[in-house]
Amino acid sequence: MRLSALILFLLFSISGKSQSSYSGHVGTSPVTLVMHHYSDGVSQAYYVYDKYDSPITINGNLKDGELTLFEKDKDGNTSATLVFEKFEENNREINGEWISADATRTYKIKLQKDFDISYGDNAERKTKELIQSNSTKEHYFKTVITKEKTGADARVSGVKVFEKGTDKLIQAIKLDCQLLAIDNVSVGDYNFDGIEDFSVFEASYAGPNTSSIYILRDPDSGKYLKSNFNGTSLEFDNDSKLIYEHNQCCAGKGHINATYKVVNNEMVLIERKCLVYDDKKEDFVETACK
Secondary structure, X not given: OEEEOOOOHHHHOOOOOEEEEEEEEEOOEEEEEEEEEOOOOEEEEEEEEOOOOOOEEOOXXXXXXXXXXXXXXXXXXXXXXXXXXXXXXXXXXXXXEEEEOOOOOEEEEEEEXXXXXXXXXXXXXXXXXXXXXXXOOOEEEEEXXXXXXXXXXXXXXXXXXXXXXXOOEEEEEEEEEEOOOOOOEEEEOOOOOXXXXXXXXXXXXXXXXXXXXXXXXXXXOOOEEEOOOOOOOOEEEOOOOEEEEEEEEHHHOEEEEEEEEEEOOEEEEEEEEEEEEEOOOOEEEEEOOO
């Protein structure tokens, strides 16, 4: 199975002014919820029970003032629905209901907005920490989001690693990354040693090209260390234990594909192929890589 570093570019079609973080309760259980809404009504969200610190994805839609979010089980079936009536993005308090799929259990939801993460020139010059939707078995993550000066975009200036269950801060890592619409952290085994690592989205470039920073967990110390892994739109194949790179340019008429293996936590090139589109042949042809 491949672990893809390619980010869905719909995330960059940002219509809403921000993503928002809320805290409150589902029933009597304390939770944190993060959400972002798009102009077509699609809503991306996740929430975390403070007791367990394991994020739950609850994507859905916002239509005519009613926000509906769907919680899925491991097979992709809806296990619960979260409904918020009379919802508006600028509300400081939102109320709703958690309803199990068979409707035998319902819990009231009451949340207060803690902050918005805004984009562009309107972003506040204030550091915020945003819990992420991906976690390992032992740890969850918060990105540190800062805006240094007027006119600059807010950026991810670091990531904090917390222990699940105790909320103990395990590690803080300094970074300088582009702020993604809702989630910057992914989890995977990037050096194929059987230990969960994590990555932070770094930047988007021309076309579909992206980069991420890959942070590996050291099996001896248990600490996370920034790796030297680098490349464009990397994909990690745990079956073959290979890394695939794809770099596209020239409005899709040029492609560079490379394959790497991992040796002593370093990417070692196996092969690289370059393709260009031949207008006469109306197909891609292999060419010498520059």
